Each structure stands twice: as structure tokens, then as C-alpha cells.
Amino acid sequence: MIRFEEVTKRYPDGTTAVRDLSFAVAEGELVTLVGPSGCGKTTTMMMVNRLIEPTSGRIFVDGEDVAAVDPVRLRRRIGYVIQQGGLFPHRTVLDNTATVPSLIGWKRARARARAAELLDLVGLDPSTYGPRYPDQLSGGQRQRVGVARALAADPPVLLMDEPFGAVDPVVREQLQDEFLRMHAAVRKTVLLVTHDIEEAVRLGDRIAVYGQGSIEQFDTPGAVLGAPATSYVADFVGADRSLKRLSVTRIEPSDLAQPPVARLDEPAARAADRLRAEGSRWAVVLDAVGDLHGWAGAGELGTGGLVRDHARRMNAWVPVGASLKQAFGEMLQHDAGWVAVLDGARFLGVLTPAKLHEALRRSVDADARGVPRGEVRFESVADA
Numbered sequence: 379m380i381r382f383e384e385v386t387k388r389y390p391d392g393t394t395a396v397r398d399l400s401f402a403v404a405e406g407e408l409v410t411l412v413g414p415s416g417c418g419k420t421t422t423m424m425m426v427n428r429l430i431e432p433t434s435g436r437i438f439v440d441g442e443d444v445a446a447v448d449p450v451r452l453r454r455r456i457g458y459v460i461q462q463g464g465l466f467p468h469r470t471v472l473d474n475t476a477t478v479p480s481l482i483g484w485k486r487a488r489a490r491a492r493a494a495e496l497l498d499l500v501g502l503d504p505s506t507y508g509p510r511y512p513d514q515l516s517g518g519q520r521q522r523v524g525v526a527r528a529l530a531a532d533p534p535v536l537l538m539d540e541p542f543g544a545v546d547p548v549v550r551e552q553l554q555d556e557f558l559r560m561h562a563a564v565r566k567t568v569l570l571v572t573h574d575i576e577e578a579v580r581l582g583d584r585i586a587v588y589g590q591g592s593i594e595q596f597d598t599p600g601a602v603l604g605a606p607a608t609s610y611v612a613d614f615v616g617a618d619r620s621l622k623r624l625s626v627t628r629i630e631p632s633d634l635a636q637p638p639v640a641r642l643d644e645p646a647a648r649a650a651d652r653l654r655a656e657g658s659r660w661a662v663v664l665d666a667v668g669d670l671h672g673w674a675g676a677g678e679l680g681t682g683g684l685v686r687d688h689a690r691r692m693n694a695w696v697p698v699g700a701s702l703k704q705a706f707g708e709m710l711q712h713d714a715g716w717v718a719v720l721d722g723a724r725f726l727g728v729l730t731p732a733k734l735h736e737a738l739r740r741s742v743d744a745d746a747r748g749v750p751r752g753e754v755r756f757e758s759v760a761d762a
């Protein structure tokens with residue numbers, strides 16, 4: 379959808395902002411450009427909508443060389459979000475959001491209806507916020523309006539320059555989550571600039587890590603964190619990259635342990651026999667329809683009665699596909715030695731700290747070798 383071919387930008391004062399840049403962004407893909415200040419990220423982005431012209435090389439959007447497209451027509455097809463939202467201070471939120479549809483000749487009522495729809499999509503009630511002016515909004519709300527405005531004409535491509543940069547970390551994480559949900563629904567091709575590696579990893583399908591004026595590594599978050607291509611990238615992603623990796627590694631069924639399962643209404647002695655046979659000290663307890671209830675220990679089950687007499691509630695669970703970080707968070711929050719992993723309501727297995735560690739190690743190995751995680755085997759301390 380977006381393709382750079384050997385693009386160089388040299389400013390009149392001799393500064394080379396980017397050198398021989400070649401990369402491509404697939405349709406519907408979200409690529410983050412990350413790197414230290416002054417490395418050329420913004421220059422890269424602004425060449426896509428021709429706010430900056432390259433010195434040499436070519437850039438294609440949807441197969442068309444942008445140099446051959448009228449810049450005004452080009453920008454109508456490309457949404458642009460900048461830090462602080464870049465809103466017009468003297469226009470209401472609704473009119474700000476309706477800017478592009480109005481520019482391309484939509485009737486006022488249609489443009490405003492579309493703007494209201496978009497405000498709703500970014501979590502702002504149009505009847506409350508539509509009539510306000512930008513300075514009557516919080517920083518996070520202004521940024522949402524910026525995103526709504528960029529989406530208003532339904533452009534296939536979205537350029538975002540530090541769109542969540544100007545808010546505190548909590549609001550920032552909220553905005554990122556909302557944006558990811560929205561992106562999953564509307565699936566635009568997105569190029570997003572950030573200097574924050576956490577944000578790059580969290581949002582990007584792939585990440586371009588910039589050195590000075592060129593890309594040092596262009597790969598998935600898992601690969602960048604697990605197998606940095608150069609020592610520069612390793613330094614940039616930081617010594618705690620394994621921790622960051624927790625948030626991008628999704629739980630797969632092959633990661634899970636399968637402890638014995640007992641039903642609430644079965645005789646405890648029968649469950650205790652099963653635990654003994656499997657050499658386990660506890661069982662996961664499911665209710666009559668197979669939903670997670672909690673757990674029960676071998677000792678208590680051995681004293682007879684029904685499983686329900688001994689079962690303890692357990693609320694630590696995550697859906698399959700959640701990140702290892704979420705699973706670890708649940709464990710800590712519930713002070714639990716394991717979390718259940720569910721597919722909808724169906725119990726799939728449990729993640730223990732040892733299994734979590736194993737999943738992390740296998741994902742690093744899988745990325746380095748380019749194979750699926752389920753195929754990676756190794757011995758862990760927990761097996762010994």
C-alpha cells in the first residue's frame with residue numbers, strides 16, 4: 379500500500395534526514411517508526427503526503443507514484459494526525475471533525491452526521507463534546523478528536539505523528555487500547571511515528587527501528603525484541619527487552635499445563651484417586667457446564683464428600699490470545715500460583731510461572747529460528 383524506493387531527503391542546509399530508504403507497508407498493516415529524536419521519522423512520514431518532497435527516490439501509495447499526484451488530491455486520501463491533534467481553535471469539535479468531508483464537497487448535514495459518528499467511535503459523546511471548542515477539552519480528548527478528524531473522510535491510509543505523545547502514561551495507554559480496537563474494526567494502512575519503544579511494540583504489526591537516517595531493523599515486535607539485528611537496536615530496545623516481550627507474546631494452547639480436572643458434583647474420593655494417579659497436588663475445579671469454578675487440594679479431597687465441599691474459588695483467568703504480561707498481572711493481582719486460560723467460557727488449561735517462562739523462552743527461540751512456537755522444545759528447570 380505504501381512503498382519507499384531508495385528515498386533520500388537532503389535539506390537545503392546539507393542535513394541528510396533520510397538516506398536510501400526502502401521499505402513497504404502492506405494494506406491494512408500498522409507500522410510504527412521508532413527511533414531517537416532527529417533520526418528522520420517525521421521527514422519519512424511527511425514525504426508520503428508530500429508535505430516534504432524527497433531529494434531522490436520514489437514513494438508509491440496504492441501503486442501510484444505520489445510525485446505524479448496532485449498534493450491536495452493526495453492528502454484527501456491520506457488521514458494525518460499530529461501531536462495535540464492540531465485542531466482549529468476557533469471551530470467547534472464537531473466542525474473540526476467535519477473539516478475534510480466539508481472540504482471534499484459533502485453537504486453540511488452529511489458532513490456533520492459523519493463527524494458525530496466518528497466522535498462516537500473515538501469515545502466522545504457528540505452531543506456533549508461536539509459543541510465545545512478545543513480549549514474546553516482535556517489533552518487526551520483533543521487527541522481523540524484529532525484521530526476522529528483524520529478518519530472522517532474514510533481514507534485508506536493514516537499517517538500519525540506522535541498521536542498519543544502529549545498525555546500522561548495512563549491516558550496514553552487507554553488511547554492506545556482504544557486505537558487498537560478501532561484499528562481492528564476499520565483496518566486502515568497506518569504509519570505511526572513514535573520515539574517510545576513501548577508504544578512502538580504495543581501498536582505495531584511491524585516496527586521500523588531508525589538509526590541516523592536509515593532503518594536498522596524492520597520486523598515484528600517479537601523479532602525486534604527477541605533478536606535485535608544490531609547492537610544499536612539492542613541498546614535502543616533496552617536491557618529489559620524480555621520484560622517488554624511479555625506484552626507482545628500471546629498465549630497459545632501449546633503453552634499450557636494440563637492439571638487434573640475435577641467436577642463440583644463428583645465424589646471427592648474419586649477426584650483424589652485421579653490426582654494420586656497423576657502425581658498432582660491439586661486439581662482445577664469446573665462446574666456442571668464446564669466453566670471455571672476454582673481449585674481443590676489433594677489432601678482435602680481425600681477426606682470424602684463431594685468436590686464442592688472442598689473447592690475454593692479462583693478468579694484468575696485470561697482468554698487465550700491474551701499476552702503473557704496480562705497473565706502474569708492476573709497471577710500477581712490474585713496472588714495465585716497459576717491462571718486459567720479460557721476460550722470463551724471453555725477451560726483450555728493453566729499457565730503457571732514455569733510455563734510462562736517456558737512460553738517466553740520458546741517464543742524468543744521461535745522468532746530467532748523462524749518456526750512456530752509449538753515446534754520449539756527445550757528442557758526447563760521446572761522439568762528437572
Ligand SMILES: Nc1ncnc2c1ncn2[C@@H]1O[C@H](COP(=O)(O)OP(=O)(O)OP(=O)(O)O)[C@@H](O)[C@H]1O
Nearest residue numbers: 389391393395414415416417418419420421422573
Ligand atoms: N527544514 C529542515 N531543514 C533542515 N534540517 C531539517 C529540517 N527538518 C528537519 N531537519 C533535520 O532532519 C533530521 C531529521 O528530522 P526529523 O524531524 O525527520 O526527525 P524525527 O526523527 O522525526 O525527530 P523528532 O522525534 O525529534 O521529531 C534532523 O536532524 C532535523 O534537524
